[in-house]
Amino acid sequence: MERCVRAVQSKDARFDGWFFTAVLTTGIYCRPSCPVVPPKPENMRFYPSAAAAQQAGFRACKRCRPDASPGSPQWNERADLVARAMRLIADGVIDREGVPGLAARLGYSTRQIERQLRAELGAGPLALARAQRAQTARLLIETSSLPMSDVAFASGFASVRAFNDTVRQVFAMSPTELRDRVARGHPAATSGALSVRLPFRVPLCPDNLFGHLAATAVPGVEEWRDGAYRRTLRLPHGHGVVSLRPTPDHIACRLHLADLRDLSIAISRCRWLLDLDADPVAVDDLLRTDPSLAPHVDKDPGRRVPRTVDPAEFAVRAVLGQQVSTAAARTHAARLVTAYGEPVDDPEGGLTHLFPGVDALATLDPETLAFPRARRTTLTTLIGALADGGIDLGAGSDWGRARELLAALPGLGPWTVEIIAMRALGDPDAFTPTDLGVRTAARALGLPVTRAALTRHAAAWRPWRAYAVQYLWATGEHAINRMPA
Known part of the structure; x- marks a missing residue:
């Protein structure tokens, strides 16, 4: 206290x-x-x-x-039941599937989920989801011109009365009063186009974060335009297009959504993509204790781990990127997008498709893939395991179990498994000692370069080894380390 x-x-x-x-x-x-x-x-x-x-x-x-306020960093750092539940709640599972659906995804009874959440957070899953709905309602009330009945259902409320009661209780104002309070001099957005601020804990170094996303962008799905990273989103009720622009104190987020019920989920996934709920002070304080890393941490503190809005998409792209250049990986991914992706309209740029889902990719003919037969087998086996639910990489997944299942697939070695763990699962301690960029940086900094020796040295960086990798990569000249001009 x-x-x-x-x-x-x-x-x-x-x-x-x-x-x-x-x-x-x-x-x-x-x-x-x-x-x-x-x-x-x-x-x-x-x-x-x-x-x-x-x-x-x-x-x-x-x-x-x-x-x-930024979310608690605990839910993105931890792999226990409560953290997994909180990630699923943020991804809208309770609104779509209820508490029984949440419990089924986690493999526990509803009573166990309720007990553990109350013990740690002082509230059960329904109350936590209600608080999230209230935040979504405030965003829609203040930033759109939607009728209040549409706001109510887009926020996930079952009735207009429940919406009105919750807004009054949480904000001590009616929905109309809340809108009037902020409307003076601030024109509301039209339906489907929303601008929100995504807060973060300072410091934040945008260079590697946006540089990585821009350098690896798949044509048609992602682009860098006018100082912002833009991409299409596959969401539970439809598709979306998001623009994310770094500013000194927030990320400017502009969303076009086919269905406004996806607002809170889209925001949650964008925050996850940019690792905005991290605690950079805790991370950097620990990494500074290594004399080899300290100067690089001091130079550009607050590096984040670039993640993904779709874990299955990233896993597929990780296999496409095995043992090839960034440009070749983008080319392979673009071919899949053109052949199997769902076309979308982009009102503000040049995006054309959603990245194909695993169900669509399950129909692909491996003979059409322009890479070695062994990697074709790796890709199709991975897609099959994702499509039939044999491997879960979603928000509530068990990181350890997912690693074991990935490693058992043909052609998925330690590098690919750890890259997926780092960027798709979001494990802050994922580590890639065999990565060429990591080994090159280690050699330049006078650190061990063999897998075993570097892993032993990196034990001092736990539980933040994924962030140490970002600082190691940043010592090189690759385009991932800088935002486009």
Whole structure:
């Protein structure tokens, strides 16, 4: 509790999303960095989630908007049941499948899920999903001109009455009052086009993050245009197109969605793609303890791990990229997109297709693939395992189990498995000691270069070895290390 009080008194933004502060005298809850004068410690109460604060009867602060703070980094760092459940809730599983669907995906009973979430977060899965719906509702109310009934259902509420009651309880204003409050001088977006800010914990180094995504972009699916990374999205209720532009204090996100019910899921996947819920201070503090890495961390602190919006897509692309150049991997992927991808309209750029889903790819003829027969077998076997559910790389997947199943497939060696673990599963400790770029950087920094010796040295970087890889890669001259001009 004393640490929480100190964080609130110093308005320390590093703790935003880690916990929430409720104030007994005002009945509101805030993020730790709220700019208002801190309350007396005896009037503070601390909650591990916004949902827990809401259940206790507190409403969200209108000044600091705690519901819009970066998410807790724990859910992207950990592989246990609670973390897996939180990733699935963020991906909208409860709205689509209910609590039984969440439990089935995790392999536990609904009672076990409820008990563990309440013990750690102070709220059960329904309350956590309700808090997420409230945040989505606020975004749509403030940034669109949609009728409130459309906002209600797009946010995931079962009725307009439930929508109205939740908005009043959480924000102490009616939906109309909330829209009027921000509408003055700010024209609302038209239906289907939404602009939102994606917050992050500072520092953030955008160079390798956006440089990697731009350098490996698959034509038709991804592009770099006017200082922004753009791509198509396959979402539960339709498709989308997103534009992500780095600014000093947030990522500017512009979304075109076929179905607005996908808003919160699209935002969650974009945050995951850019690793925006990471704790860069904790990562960099540990990596600085290695004298070889310290100068590179000090030069460009806050490097993130570029991830993916679609784990199955990335796994397929990882196989396409085995033992070939970045340009060749893009060419192979572009051919699959043209042959099997679903065409889409891009109102603002040159995107043409969704990356093909595994069901579509399961119909491909391996003889049409322009690479060695062994890699054709690897690709088709992987696609089959993903299509029939034999391997789960989704938000709630078990990282260890996924690694074991991937490694058992023909042609998937340690490098491919760890790259998939790093960027598709999101394991922050994934490590690729045999990667050419890693070995080249290790040699230049005077580190061991053999797999066993480098792995032993890298034990000191745990649990952040995936981030150490980003700093090692950044010592080279590859295009992935810089944003396009």
